[in-house]
Amino acid sequence: MRPSKREMIVDQALRVIGEQGVGALTYEMIAEQAALTKAGIVYHFPTKDELLAAVVDKVTREWDEEASGYLTDSFEESSSAERVTAYLQTLLSGKRTSSELVLAAETMAGESRHPAWEHLRSRWVSDEATTVWEQVAILAAVGLWFSDATEYLTLSESTRAEVRAAVRHLPRMS
Template sequence: MSERTRNREDAVVRKAQIIDQALQIVGELGYYGFTIQGLAERCGISNAGLLYYFGSKDKLLLALLDEIERRGEDRVEHLVAAATQDAQSSEQTYAATVVLLQEMVAQFLADVTQTRFVAALQLESMNEAHPAHAWFRDREAETIDLFTQLASPWTDEPLSAARQLNALMNGLGQQWLRAGETFDLVEEWGRALRVVLPGPGAR
């Protein structure tokens, strides 16, 4: 292995370590509660060494959000395709839609540190001055557009249903965190989903 290749691999490992530690710290303290120095100390590097990878605290935050988005898209990309194929029957389309929406919530359980990170930032970023304000605004719009498309076959008011689904997904996730993860989040989400999108023959 060449020295250049080794250095490149070391950089990838170090960057992944920074991301993992930052997810945990921001999930605990919020964006305004963590410092570059505190994160650097936890990673065992200098402030300058950390900033070498991300440039600034704001850029680090946006890099974390982009990484979370990438991970989520990798997990559900094929499910989105299955739920939005026009050639499927109503029963198949509805079943694929339910599987997709269930998987989106199941991801909350798969990485609780990441879930806490996102929940903390969602509340903080209501402030327009927050560096992640535009990121969350744009992603919410994209999510509602997808949910509107998914809801269209099952309701006369798909945009309203999409907003309800988005609110229920985030709200139940926050309740689950506050309750110490003591109730079945996926089961509760399934119940809510059947109310908002009861499926074929319900219209």
């Protein structure tokens, strides 16, 4: 099935964000890359803020769906530890992209903070129920994502797999 124009616009916007940052996101750039007119983009997203919100919503929805797939029971029936483990699996899956990292960095904090990120985090990682070792594991997983996206450390596939296994083990340290 062919993606809708709205989906194509959101996908192209995420690509532009990954390559040049949120500040470089323009209707003209997306129109060129998506082979659409600027008017066609404005029809779907009258403001840049609406477009950016749609990109964040898409990414956080995909993360949420992926984390749900790691649960053996329904979300409601899963314990806090099971939810954290599923979220951790999502961070460690290797599916997180450099474009998502740039988007997260530019829309998770400050004036640009998008509420979908907080909703995602609070849904999967309860501040009250999360242990210190679960928090360390999440921070380590985010660090690995950063390293993979920026090539901060050049890890072989076998080393990366060992690091992921070690990070998955961290929540059991308590």
